[in-house]
Amino acid sequence: MSEVADDARTVQLGKTRPPLAVDDLPEPEEVFKVRRLGPAQIIKFAIGPSLIALGISIGSGEWLLGPQAVGQYGFIGVGWVILVSAVLQTFYNVEIARTVMATGESPVVSWGRVPPGVLVWVPLSVFIVIFAFIAGGWAASAGQGMYALVHGEVAPAGAEEPRIWAIALLVLVFLITVAARRISRSLELANWVMVGTILAGLLLIDLFVVPFSQWWEGIRGFVTPAMPPDGITATQLGGLAGFTALASGLNWYVMGHYRDKGYGMGYRTGYISGLRGERPELKAVGVTFPDDELNRGRWKRWYRLLMLDQWGVFFIGAMLGMLLPTILMAHAVEVSGERPTAATVPTFVAGVFEEEYGRPMFYVALVLGVLILFSTQLGIFEGMVRVTTDAAHGTSPRLRKLIEGDPRRFYYPFMLLLIVVISVVLHQALPVNLVQWSANMSNLGALIYPFLLMYLNSRLPRPARPRPWHYVILVLNVLFFGFFFVNFVADLIGDPLITF
Template sequence: MAKEVTNSFPLGVSRPDLAVEDLPEPEEVFGVRKIGPKEVIKFAIGPSLIALGISIGSGEWLLGPQAVGQYGFVGVGWVILISALLQTFYNVECSRYVMATGETPVVGWGRVPPGFLLWVPLSVFVVIFAFIAGGWAASAGQGVYALVHGEVAPAGAEEPRIWAIALLVLVFLITAAARRISRTLELANWVMVGAILIALVLIDLFVVPFSQWWEGIRGFITPAAPPAGITATQLGALAGFTALASGLNWYVMGHYRDKGYGMGYRVGYISGLRGTRTKVLASGVTFPDDPANATRWRRWYRLLLIDMWGVFFVGAILGMLLPTILMAHAVKLSGEEPTQANVPTFVASVLEREYGTAMFYVALILGVLILFSTQLGIFEAMVRVTTDAAHATSPRLRALVEEDPRRFYYPFMLTLLVIIAIILHLALPISLVQWSANMSNLGALFYPFLLIYLNSKLPRPARPRWWHYAILVLNFLFFGFFFINFIADFVGDPLVTF
């Protein structure tokens, strides 16, 4: 039970001071007697799986394989590895703030000068703008079409878009059936991510020669210049959607609040339609700077590192390596290169010619699972970010929905579904995904610095060490470069060509 609040903790500007209570023990949050390896797997791991479900998606199944299929591993794999390392560090720092305050990042940005009137609506806009193009949904629709008809969809076909919209409706139904939305997403991704990685390992062991495995691994660990002919826009899309979404990764880290990590346990979570109505505090809660809470903080931080480095990072690397070596092998078998139009089904078509119809359908089912896990995470996260922002910053809205975020969450999800259904008809799926990935890099131009501001003001046990700040600046330099080049390429000539 929460203790009575006796003081407050000022943090930043334009938002109420944080309430102050003791950090809960992990055993209290997860309802167990002791946290051991079994309990970590069963209860503590979770938000990383939601992030990984998004991660093993557009970048790993579309952009990475397309780049490797056209240009090989050397120079491409190195970009993938750097991106994954930087993003995992960034995820940890975003989650640090959530654990220490119980506030999701989109709410925390409102504490950075000049205040929430700038940063909160801007952040919602950037997330919606980056992902509303719906390339992740359109690509999944192409996979379903091929699965139903046994052939690749003709150019410009309408039916794949209808399937994409049907999958959006399925996301709505999954969240509507949930008792606790984050937990339902975790369980769905336990199944999907587990099935994806196991199936990829088995298929690759069956069809990909060892030399191709080694070429892929060597490409990851060999520093090299980008291959001749690849554009910085292609590399930027690959960097942006390797692992998760570069500068916009924070939009998924709010699940640590709903999981109950640290002070998230004191703030509340968004329940599903079938769940018990729960109150989500409009402002966060932090902990006193004393030895007992410092010890609890270290325990929570270790769980975070296990979740992020042990699950997310390892899964993201495998999720990029396994599809790309399969694509590279398909290119060698066929003597062809994937195009923007056929990359979602290219591997399945090649495997059908070499190994029969059964392998065609296995690859298609795998592709649909990969892209649907991305669709589930991205679509829900756009709704979640907007809901958290509106609920925290608008007393009028809180009164209108009677302190029940679900009354905003579900109507907004339906509205967004209609808008994405319209946008799906505007471009090829890969073009939409490349746009989203490069827009993700936009966030790297400023969110690392917002994070530095916030985390430097946390209670002392929760503050980062100096080298954490240095790595956040590296995120700015690496992903920011690709975004600036993308804009230059979009309006005229790119700053860098290879």
């Protein structure tokens, strides 16, 4: 349970972190600066963090691992893994955002409240996120698409130029954040454009070229329980499960955007601004709310907005984002008589469509592919920088003094350092193999963070605490994604736990 400290306006949550200040939840209208929050205002102002997550989602899993698995093995026995993963991850996202809304702290900082405390969970969490995504498979895949878009042909094996394009796109992410007034808002607007273009473009192409039988096969594959097909490995399924929707156990690295958006108590703690924006105070310690009638009503309003953002935008978008590319891939496999490999999957559809439908379709498919992979690159790269910045700023008084309380003085130099490191790492393997590594490392998080969430969420103010069945869903996350990580490790050191 949370404990009220000596000062009646602070509450101690967990261990080794300072107590939370206490203040009233803001009204959504106060946060979004509108007179009334109707449907138009919700779309314009309240929807946002889910789009950043969706921009990452429609990428490594949906454009690479999902289409590769379906292209090689078909929908039946694969599709149900996608559906279960998306449902579990959306529930998981809601539970992570619950902590953010109730405390105003980013998840990486909140983990420090769980025993044994900040010295264990905060550096470990930063390490796991960087270790999972530093491989840069998402960047290398985007570079392959850019090469094909510029040269009008698929890059030859081992070509260096796609990696140069990957690095150039990393620099573009840096420039986007530099030009931003409020970084989270700039990411939202970029993803409104990219995700909208991606889903609309894929839908139009699928409606014109994919026969109804393959639409039905894809939809049926999602809801048909079946054993995985012969030949697929549990490691491949683990990569698909890990990067369907977002990043399984590591989804928390994106949920800090609810703080910057001003959801709940996030409005009381501040945000990371861009270089062009004003420098608001970003509090190192969060703020929570009292359990009274006023705040119970306001919490319900914020929770409804969260549910709309996650289930109405993220879940539906993630399912469409997996269905539309995979049926397109299935059609490309059928008309070409070939199957994608780890080396060819980023540009496979574009190559087939050029032969079948002409040069314009080649470029349309490439543009969509580059947008898909760049939206992923934008979110993952910025997310690594954000998590490290939040952790350093929130837990190190010495650093806060050094940077004079301005997190941007850490954020931007660290982003430049990451560009250098990823530029080296992405030379080490094929992009899709790097992505499978990242996805299975994401599954590692499912063995850790659901338990930390149970500890934190059970100690939130009473209106914010989850219902008992929410804990059951978190345990299912552990069992489902955790199995795939254990199998991944077993496969690395010897033999996988299960073969098909």
